[in-house]
Amino acid sequence: xxxxxxxxxxxxxxxxxxxxxxxxxxFTFSSYAMSWxxxxxxxxxxxxxxxxxxxASTYYAGSVKGRFTISRDNSKNTLYLQMNSLRAxxxxxxxxxxxxxxxxxxxxxxxxxxxxxxxxx
Amino acid sequence: xxxVTQEPSFSVSPGGTVTLTCGLTSGSVSTSYYPSWYQQTxxxxxxxxxxxxxxxxxxxxxRFSGSILGNKAALTxxxxxxxxESDYYCVLYLGSAIxxxxxxxxxxxx
Numbered sequence: 001x002x003x004x005x006x007x008x009x010x011x012x013x014x015x016x017x018x019x020x021x022x023x024x025x026x027f028t029f030s031s032y033a034m035s036w037x038x039x040x041x042x043x044x045x046x047x048x049x050x051x052x053x054x055x056a057s058t059y060y061a062g063s064v065k066g067r068f069t070i071s072r073d074n075s076k077n078t079l080y081l082q083m084n085s086l087r088a089x090x091x092x093x094x095x096x097x098x099x100x101x102x103x104x105x106x107x108x109x110x111x112x113x114x115x116x117x118x119x120x121x
Numbered sequence: 122x123x124x125v126t127q128e129p130s131f132s133v134s135p136g137g138t139v140t141l142t143c144g145l146t147s148g149s150v151s152t153s154y155y156p157s158w159y160q161q162t163x164x165x166x167x168x169x170x171x172x173x174x175x176x177x178x179x180x181x182x183x184r185f186s187g188s189i190l191g192n193k194a195a196l197t198x199x200x201x202x203x204x205x206e207s208d209y210y211c212v213l214y215l216g217s218a219i220x221x222x223x224x225x226x227x228x229x230x231x
């Protein structure tokens with residue numbers, strides 16, 4: 001069964017850092033592009049960042065560019081999101097999502113259950 | 122900045138048909154945007170319903186269908202059921218790995 005399991009969320013002060021992880025199983029992780037998507041409390045979904053299957057290419061939404069870094073360790077089947085200079089508006093549930101194949105980003109076919117990040121003093 | 126528009130809310134009677142739309146504040150939606158649709162119930166992760174405009178994801182009932190209607194992408198539910206009461210999000214792919222979500226439509230079945 002294809003599964004994505006996020007972890008690493010928690011409470012952090014404004015200006016602080018946090019690293020999220022997404023453990024993948026049930027598929028050949030190294031063959032698929034991946035993304036992070038977030039949802040602020042009571043709000044809609046927002047695409048945050050994507051990475052190619054190899055990790056060599058990374059992409060960011062304007063709201064997080066320069067503060068967040070997406071990466072992956074294909075030997076550990078794990079996707080990461082390093083979040084620095086966190087702001088209150090980064091408070092959200094963060095989902096990792098799988099793309100349908102190695103070079104396609106046009107939709108997400110599998111979603112994790114999410115991990116909650118709260119930025120507050 | 123690309124803004125994707127959706128109806129904030131919609132209601133449908135059980136057994137009825139409803140069409141949710143996904144547009145752009147500037148321009149028309151075409152298949153080149155590879156519209157996709159996701160269903161989310163409160164407290165749950167999104168579920169992929171439709172991709173590439175009209176292809177149903179595995180396990181999605183055939184009462185869900187996607188299309189382009191005029192200058193918008195559309196998600197039609199034919200024969201709505203109580204369990205279809207959810208939030209529905211469309212996504213347009215802008216290229217270069219960048220996707221934009223619409224604001225979502227809260228569908229009530231009553």
